[in-house]
Amino acid sequence: xxxxxxxxxxxxxxxxxxxxxxxxxxxxxxxxxxxxxxxxxxxxxxxxxxxxxxxxxxxxxxxxxxxxxxxxxxxxxxxxxxxxxxxxxxxxxxxxxxxxxxxxxxxxxxxxxxxxxxxxxxxxxxxxxxxxxxxxxxxxxxxxxxxxxxxxxx
Numbered sequence: 243x244x245x246x247x248x249x250x251x252x253x254x255x256x257x258x259x260x261x262x263x264x265x266x267x268x269x270x271x272x273x274x275x276x277x278x279x280x281x282x283x284x285x286x287x288x289x290x291x292x293x294x295x296x297x298x299x300x301x302x303x304x305x306x307x308x309x310x311x312x313x314x315x316x317x318x319x320x321x322x323x324x325x326x327x328x329x330x331x332x333x334x335x336x337x338x339x340x341x342x343x344x345x346x347x348x349x350x351x352x353x354x355x356x357x358x359x360x361x362x363x364x365x366x367x368x369x370x371x372x373x374x375x376x377x378x379x380x381x382x383x384x385x386x387x388x389x390x391x392x393x394x395x396x
Contacts, residue, residue: 279379283369286324290365290386293318297363298388301333306352308333315365327372329383334362357394362387 297315300306311333319325333352355361364387370380 287384289322290367290384294363294365294386294388298390301361302390302392327368329366329368332364355392359392360389361392362389
């Protein structure tokens with residue numbers, strides 16, 4: 243009966259591990275970068291929704307102006323360092339069955355919105371501008387939208 247011998251690498255097989263590493267490393271690197279970018283997408287999406295929620299909470303108050311809503315949204319986005327990457331801000335008011343969408347800015351007046359009317363605030367962030375890897379997922383626009391009813395004046 244022949245004894246089994248343990249296989250040991252010979253001199254010609256020494257670089258096999260290095261070659262395998264060179265082949266696998268780019269795939270592993272892309273996979274790790276994808277995980278990091280996906281985590282950042284989720285964090286920025288959450289921040290956009292939080293900014294829209296705070297803006298909607300400000301917009302439903304009696305006497306609120308577009309400047310108040312704009313300042314609240316930008317202060318939340320400033321906390322995350324995302325103010326330069328704002329793709330769009332808008333506010334939609336559904337009043338008497340008529341829906342009007344306005345770009346959110348200092349000139350917007352909410353004084354004529356009836357109490358009980360739904361007010362929708364939308365915040366869009368351009369992820370391509372703040373991505374860690376330029377050109378990677380640059381087509382993604384993250385949107386946070388919140389709808390609340392305007393308070394009735396008593």
